[in-house]
Each structure stands twice: as structure tokens, then as C-alpha cells.
Amino acid sequence: MSFASETAKALNAGDAQGAPKAASAKVAARGVNVHYGEKHALKDVFVDIPEKAVTAFIGPSGCGKSTFLRCINRMNDTISTCRVTGEITIDGKDIYDRMLDPVLLRARVGMVFQKPNPFPKSIYENVAYGPRLHGLARSKAELDEIVVRSLRRASLFEEVKDRLDDPGTGLSGGQQQRLCIARAIAVSPEVILMDEPCSALDPIATAKIEELIDELRENFTIVIVTHSMQQAARVSQRTAFFHLGSLVEEGATDQIFTNPKDRRTQDYITGRFG
């Protein structure tokens, strides 16, 4: 680990020169490697993700950004051939610690997926599922309050307040995605991972989600994977560029988009490949 931490220091030191330094790292990755069977999908990633800010992962398809995202809530554990090495900490605590159950980790690190995937149940049940699972509500009234508050925070409540018992799958795509966000924040996670949350949505729904992300930043640490560089530029404070399984460059979003240090980053954001 000494090598890893030294490299991390070097990395942070490098950062400190131009860009605003991350206030405090909520999530920190130290030398993370991911193998899918024989395939080396993620190579030696060191990154700090600051608290109460939006960090965007960009990069061409298959570059490992989604893989890394799924390491943060140990979603990769569900893939039997997947092997993760290295260290990822949240608030300084190793999330791959054997004492930590991934199920509880996922209650702290929520996730929103590429395609809106509400449960084929009522809107209310969609949001109430998580709190009920973790015993977060002691009474029906409390559960109701959690549901309403979560829907409100996902700015969906006004649209669905009269039909909480209708199936969640009956909503429009953008509403479904906001429902998924409401479902994720209902268990009060500290980190929310978003895996291309707008790729299946039209521009208007996308704008709403982006607006929502901006609001959520006040209370949550958000990591978003996106294919759209405009989106990364609009919503994120920090950006990390992945290429061929490696983290090429990470820094303040302004700096990455205006003054990238790496040639590959420059080529990517100017649209020369990817």
C-alpha cells in the first residue's frame, strides 16, 4: 500500500497546481484493477471523488468508466467472473472490507441506471421498497413521509401526487428516471452513482434530470458516467477521463475541457476520436 499511497500523494500534488483542490475526498480509489476473467478491464486507477459535488466520468465506449462506477457500490460482485483488486474507501473506510456487507454498502451508495428500471409496481411501492427493506420507517406515516420527501427531492412529486398507486412503469421515460432517483435517495445514501442516466431520454427530460442533479449536489456526492461531454461540462465540478481501461486525466471540469494536460484527453474532447 505504501506505493499506492505515495502515488496518490503525487497525483493529488499534481492536481493542486492549477485546479481547485477537492475539498475533502468522499470516495478514494487506490490502485484499483478489475479483471473480467482474462480481460484486464480497469488498470490501476487512482482517483479522489470530492464530497457534495458532481464528478463526471467520460471516455469512449469500453474504456472502463462504468466498470469503475460499479466498483464503488460493489455491483461487480454480482458478476462471478469479475475480480477487483486495490482499495476503494468511503470516508476512509475500505468498502471491500470483509466486515462490510455489500448490501449495506449499497444502502449508502445508491445507483441510477442507464435505462429507467422502475419495479413493475406502484409509484409508492417503488420508493418505499428501500426504506422498508432497511427498516428506516417505524410507522406507515413515517414511510409516507419518506416517500413524499424523496419524490419531492426528485422533483417528481407534483407530477404524480394524485396517482401514487399507479404503476411506475406507466410514467414517461424522464419521469421513470426521476422515480428511480427518488427510489435511490429514499434510503438516504451518501453517494449516488449514475450510469449514463440520460442516454435513453429526450433532450427535455435530460434537461430536467440535469437540473435535478444540480440540486441534489447540495446533499449528496454524485458520480455520473456520461457519453455527452456537454453534459459533463454542464453538471459536473470535476471530470475524469478514462481511456482503454486507464484513468488518463482527472481534474476540475473547467480545466479538463479548456486546458487538458494529456494529448488523448484533448483529442477526445475535441472529437478527434471516440
Place this chain on the structure above:
Amino acid sequence: MTEAIKAPAPTAFRGVDPYSAESMARMKRRYRAEARFKFFGLAAVLVAGVFVLALLGDIIRKGMPAFFEHRALLEITLSAETIDPKGTRDPAELRAADYQRLVYDALRNQFPNVKERRLRRKLEGLVSAGAGDDLRVRVLADPSLIGKTIRMPVLLSDDADLHLKGKGTRIERADGGGALALNLDGGAVELRGASAFAAPLGALKGVLRSRADALSRDLSRIPPSRPGMDNTALDAQRMELTQRRDGLRKRADDAGSTEALDPTLLPSLVVEAGGGMFLLSEIGKDSARGTVLVAPSDGVTEVKAWRVATYVTPEADRRVTDAEIAWLEALRAKGQLQNAFATRFFTNGDSREPELAGIRGALTGSALTLLVTLLFCLPIGVGAAVYLEEFAPKNRLTDILEVNINNLAAVPSIVFGLLGLAMFLNFFGLPRSAPLVGGLVLALLVLPTIIIASRAALKAVPPSIKEAALGVGASHQQAIFHHVLPLAMPGIMTGTIIGMAHALGETAPLLMIGMVAFIVDVPAGVTDAATVLPVQIYLWSDLPEMAFQTRTAAAIMVLLGFLFVMNGAAILLRRRFERRW
């Protein structure tokens, strides 16, 4: 190889010219091939449809009569001496009385002229052996009937029933010409009238001629004698047939001769006159002799209106005798016959008497067996599917397991029967012929089907649902049981119903564990001896009585009905809960 890649042969590429003769011809060939394929498909569908319709039509035609039964309305005198000689009205006494005797007495009152013992037996044979039981039920329900005379429909025997359903012989009736003098002498009768029997006699001669022609055809089929071989048997046969044919021809050609009505050769002629029925044994142009089957009204010696009924099939070629037909026709003429829906087909167990046999025992047995099957194979099948699909490590062992589950679905069902015999009966000592064991065997049989269908249904649920559940912190099992399994349930239920329908129709494995016995009682529990519907069909189809053949077809109809309902439910379920992602 590498050389070829390095230096490709120069080829001239050309595009498609849609107007060239070549491409037009190619297109024509394509369309012809397509039209041919469509034609074959349509033809296959039509042929299959015709066969299905023919099969169903045949089964329905054969089976429908079994849903109806004929009864005779009889005046039954419930004499207190027979039913309750001690006068105690004790139900045990009442139950033990000989009600069948009362029914026979009522029938004999109807035909008082039947005195000969053999004929009386025949007459009593018209009603079912179970007729007395119906009477017993009625009397036990209302003992105040004792001493009274009631008019009650009495179930007829299977042969009588079949005759009335038109399965015996065709009856042709012709009005007789002129006056007819009756000369009764005990059981015999002589009928006279000028040229009274000319027409039936002529018809008889016609029948003789056609019989002679049939013999001629038989003769022509005898192979010719061959030189150098022993031809004595052939020659003798030829000689005999020729003689018989010539005899028949001679009788047929002699228009004036009297004919003896041979019951093995000729139709039976019955004269219906003056309320009586007379079976002719000898017929001439002006007179005929015969026996009295049904006595005419008292003192009738001459009648103007009379009929000759011809029972076309010779008596020797049918199960009901002339006398029985005459009695039935007499009952019919008096309006004493009823044809009604046979509820007892659904309320009775099996019986040796076809008219009493019903499918209730088999239906109950099938229901109990299927219940056991469902209770065992649904939880185990779904559990196995969930484990294999979601939890089992993917390694060589589970691969082998999976291949073998698929193989099990193709194992002949009788092998499962042998397994059941060895395991459940011989090793565990479970009772023979019981729905419990049948259900276990069938559960083994449909388990692979259910596992395969359930796995397919689980696989069809999009992984995003599971990920969503995992994403909010559900454990793997919670994600499966809260979200994936409920979504897979319609598919699982469809598979299960189809598996159950398969089990309902299964016969072979049940034969091995003894569910093939003749069981009269309706089973009351899963350990009682029972049989199931398809086995009942198999048992009945083996019996010689014609009436059991119709019952076989009727039971097939019931079984098919259940299968249609079950498969329909499966389709409905699939439609109703079909989900597009």
C-alpha cells in the same frame, strides 16, 4: 494462403441490373420458391386440420350416446310383504330388501304372456341390474311409499339401450294389405289373409338372391386348383359353396314357395297386429306361422290394419334377440320409454355393468393425483429453477446437472413408473394404487418440464429489475424473491399448467404402480385405491361390450375437455400477464 491474401486475383465487380433478363429470371425463381413454400405450409395446415376434425368428429359421434340413457316408465308395486315383511320400517330392513325383484315383477306385469323361463330371463335382462338400487334409494328417502304403486323410470340394460340408440338393427315397417285372420294356439300363432304376405315374401326372396350373389363372390375368391398339388380341401370348399348357392338360388327363384325364416340367414319378420306382436317362423303367400312375442288384445281374431316389421340384421348377427326388440318396440309404442341425460355417468364409479359405469371415481382419482403432483413439483421445481438460474455456481457440475435435467424431460414415462415402483412401493412401502404414489411419480415426470419452463421464465425477466433491487440494497435473495420471481410467475404458471396437463393424460407410469385396477368406490383420500381418467379409458377400451366402447369415447371427451380447459388457462394466463419490456 498468405500468398493469396497478398495478391488477390483481380476481379471485376459489377452491380445489379434490375432490368437484365438474368436478374429477372433470378427474381422469378425466388418468388416461385417462396410460393412453393407457402403452398406446402398451407397444405400441411389443412391436412392436419382435416385429421383433427375427423378424429374429434369420430370421438364425439361415438361418445355422445354415452351421455344419454334410456329408461322405461314402469308401474312398480311396492308391496309391503317384499320390502318390509315385519312391518318395522327399520332402515336396515328396508335396505336389505330385494328391490330388483319388484322391478322384474313390474316388467312381467307389462308382458303377461311371457311365461317360458328362458324368455322371462330375457325380459328381465331388459332392465339394468342396478335398477333396483334406484328404487331402494327412492324408498329409503320416502318409506311412506311402501304399499303404494308408483310410476318410475327404470334404467334399461346396455344392450336394450344400444338398440334404442339405433346400434342394433335397422327396422323397416310396411303396412300389411287386406284383412288378416289370427289363429292363436297357446304360444303359437297362425296368420291368414289372401295374398297378405306376398310383399314380404318377395322381399325375402330378394334377400335370398343377394345372399346367393354373396356366395358367388366368395366362390370366385377361392384360388383355382393347381395340378400336382393336393387340392381336396379347396375342391370340397368350392363344392360346398356351390351347393349352398344353388340351393339359395332355387329358393329365390321359386316365387310361390313358403320360406322358413332361418335366424342365421334371413331378417326377422314381426307382424304387429291387434296390439300383439308375432315373430314369423314360416311365411307363405297367403299364410304365415310364428310365435307370440306380445299378446294381442283379448278376443281379437281378425284385423284390418296391421304391419310387418322387418328387423334387417339376422338375429344371429346381433346381441338383442327378436323378442327383446319386440318388447322394447311395444314399450316405445306405448310411450313408456324415456331418453334423458345420464347424470350417473358423472356420479357413479366404475362398474361391470356398462350402463352403471361412470367416471366419478376416475375423475376424483385424477384430481387427487394432480393435487399431490402439484404440491410436490411446484415448490421443488421452482426452487430448483431459482437455485440453478440465480445462485448455483457456473461450473462443470452445474453444466452436467443442466444437461441431465433436459435429458430427464425426454425419458420415457414408463421408466418413471418403474422408478416409482422400486422406490415408493418397494422401498418406502407406500400403498399400491394410491393417488399419493401416482402423484409422486407424475411429479418426477413433470419436474423437468417445470424446471425448464421456470428457468426460461426467470431468464426472460430483464436483469435491470434485479440490478434495481440490488442497487437500493436488497440482498440477492430479496431481489429474486421480491422482484424477479413475481415477474416470472406467469411464465412459471404456464409451464406448470402445461406440465399438469401432461400429467393428467399420462397412463404408462401409473400402470406400473397399480393404478390400473378395477375400482368401484370413489376414492376419499390420497391413500385410497384409485384409478385416473386415462387409465379408466384404457381399461374400458379393452372391454368387449359395445356400451363400454361408447363410454370410452365419452371419457375421452371429458379428458379432452379438461385438457382444453387447462391449456386454455395457460394461454389466458400468458396473454393476461404478458409484459413487454
